[in-house]
Amino acid sequence: MNFEIDATEQAIVDAAERVCREVLAANAQRYDETESFCAESLKALGELGFMGINLPEQYGGFGIGSLAMSAVVEAVSAACASTASALTAHFLATDSILIGGTEAQRQEWLPRCASGELLGAFGLTEPAAGSNPADMRTRAVRENDGWRIRGSKHYITNAREADFIVLYAKTDPEAGARGISAFMIPRGTEGVTFSNPEKTMGLRGSTIYELALDCWLPASALLGQENHGFRTAMEVLDRGRVEVAAMSLGIARAAMEYALKWVDERQIGPKPLSAYQGTQWRIADMHAQFEAARLLTMKAAARRDSGQRFSLESATAKLFAAEACGFITDAALQLHGGYGYIRDLPLERFVRDARILRIFEGTSEVQKIIISRAVLEAARQ
Ligand SMILES: Cc1cc2nc3c(=O)[nH]c(=O)nc-3n(C[C@H](O)[C@H](O)[C@H](O)COP(=O)(O)OP(=O)(O)OC[C@H]3O[C@@H](n4cnc5c(N)ncnc54)[C@H](O)[C@@H]3O)c2cc1C
Incomplete structure (x- = not known):
């Protein structure tokens, strides 16, 4: 197995180590003590393109391998674990689009996520479905050429700060895990409400929320194919x-x-x-x-x-x-x-x-x- 990274990837890892040392490490203690969202640190990473290190070049990413990407995440976490948590939650959202989305959806969303313009959240866990997400109860039902989403999620990282949430919901409750689909919920969607941030033991510069959902989404909000979520x-x-x-x-x-x-x-x-x-x-x-x-x-x-x-x-x-x-x-x-x-x-x-x-x-x-x-x-x- 080859664990080498090439010179370009090494330069990217070195640049990450630098910004982590100079910016992220300086903010970490303040975020923890004041329990405030790690916005400045994410911005600094975004300006250097690090919000898209999980993405191929055609969608605005660096197109680096996972070894180099892991080295970047390690550097971010060594400097500020809260920022690493917010960053990797964003990757869960953008990976959802990359893996599950149509080509048009990838083109529409990913370049702006990679540039740091948009922040994502990944909404899977529910009060009654954590370790076994197939038990989720949030429902998506066809309504007026779109979808009505009803239910709740909890512990969702970045949810209120995010520009969009990739939300998983049941489209065919009889089909168990094969009846789940993913939806794009843009910020400001009517009928999506958030709790206050949860008071957590650690990662206090990263936020998690409970969400209550009773919202309508257009048909285009379905991410990729129905029931493939x-x-x-x-x-x-x-x-x-x-x-x-x-x-x-x-x-x-x-x-x-x-x-x-x-x-x-x-x-x-x-x-x-x-x-x-x-x-x-x-x-x-x-x-x-x-x-x-x-x-x-x-x-x-x-x-x-x-x-x-x-x-x-x-x-x-x-x-x-x-x-x-x-x-x-x-x-x-x-x-x-x-x-x-x-x-x-x-x-x-x-x-x-x-x-x-x-x-x-x-x-x-x-x-x-x-x-x-x-x-x-x-x-x-
Ligand atoms: C800070 C934080 C950030 C998070 N961010 C996100 C996010 O961005 N998006 C998202 O969707 N979710 C997120 N989560 C949710 C997280 O992924 C879940 O909390 C986790 O998967 C566990 O689910 P649960 O809390 O429901 O625990 P439960 O499923 O209720 O588990 C309780 C206990 O039972 C054990 N257990 C479960 N099944 C078995 C079994 N078969 N055999 C033996 N033991 C078992 C578990 O290991 C655990 O010890 C976050 C949670 C936290 C706390």
Whole structure:
């Protein structure tokens, strides 16, 4: 498997690292403390074209491979995980158009999404349908040459800030997962109302909302083909899980950097903390977890670019990297002792931000279901 990126991609990753260091990292603590949406950081990424790094050149993207894209997401997340969450939610929306939309819809929406002019949201989860989205109750019914959408969604990232929401709804309730379609809901659509932003544990610079829907959409709002929505959503989530794995690497990397510096600086008795074998073993465990997570993420990214199915690889990378990030951020905080618990340092923010990685885009338990199903199926052949 080839994990190399070319010189053009490396230049793009370097540019991302630069803007992350200079702009995103400077905003991260303020967003967290004031619980304010990461608008300036998204704008800075948009101005450099990073809102379209998941898209081919013909739709305004950079046309880079998934390895380079993962490296960019890692850089964004290392600087500000909230911004990475808002950015990757936008990718879920634009991937939905790329995978499920007609050519005319791709042309209409994607170039403006890539340029940063439009921000997207991805509306799948409902109060009664999280781990099993096929149980969704939001209905789309034909009405006056268009569609009447009735129902609710919750925990939708970017929903109120977004210029459009890709919303999944049941068009054929008898058909289960085969009766779901996707719709484009532009900002300002009458009959779409939002809750206040939810008060979250981490990612406080990214927002999630509950939506109540009783709205009419024209026929053209149907994204691609009727009843093909579930397949689209599952393919989109396969791609998204590689990005969550890359987000995990970013937060873990930032926590590791603090820990490595600190253990040399902190004197405990006659010697620095790094001179104790207990510390060295902890550092070795953190490193091994990080390297394994990065290799699994790279493998999933390479497989994604190969054109083969990559559900197994993306679920494995997401499961392992999210769990590793939890371990690494906790270990980094522990190495700081009481200082790690004080909000002057971002260690406690890293722990809070990392927690969601084991929940969204499919919990760790859901990844295990996907992995075991694929592994058992392969073994039976
Ligand atoms: C910050 C944040 C951002 C989000 N952003 C978005 C977004 O932009 N768009 C969107 O559509 N959704 C979004 N979500 C929703 C997220 O994807 C769901 O919360 C997640 O998929 C889990 O669904 P749930 O909350 O309904 O949990 P549930 O499905 O109720 O799960 C509860 C528990 O049951 C476990 N469980 C479920 N099934 C099984 C099983 N078969 N066997 C064993 N255990 C099981 C789960 O692992 C979990 O531990 C977001 C959520 C959060 C918190």
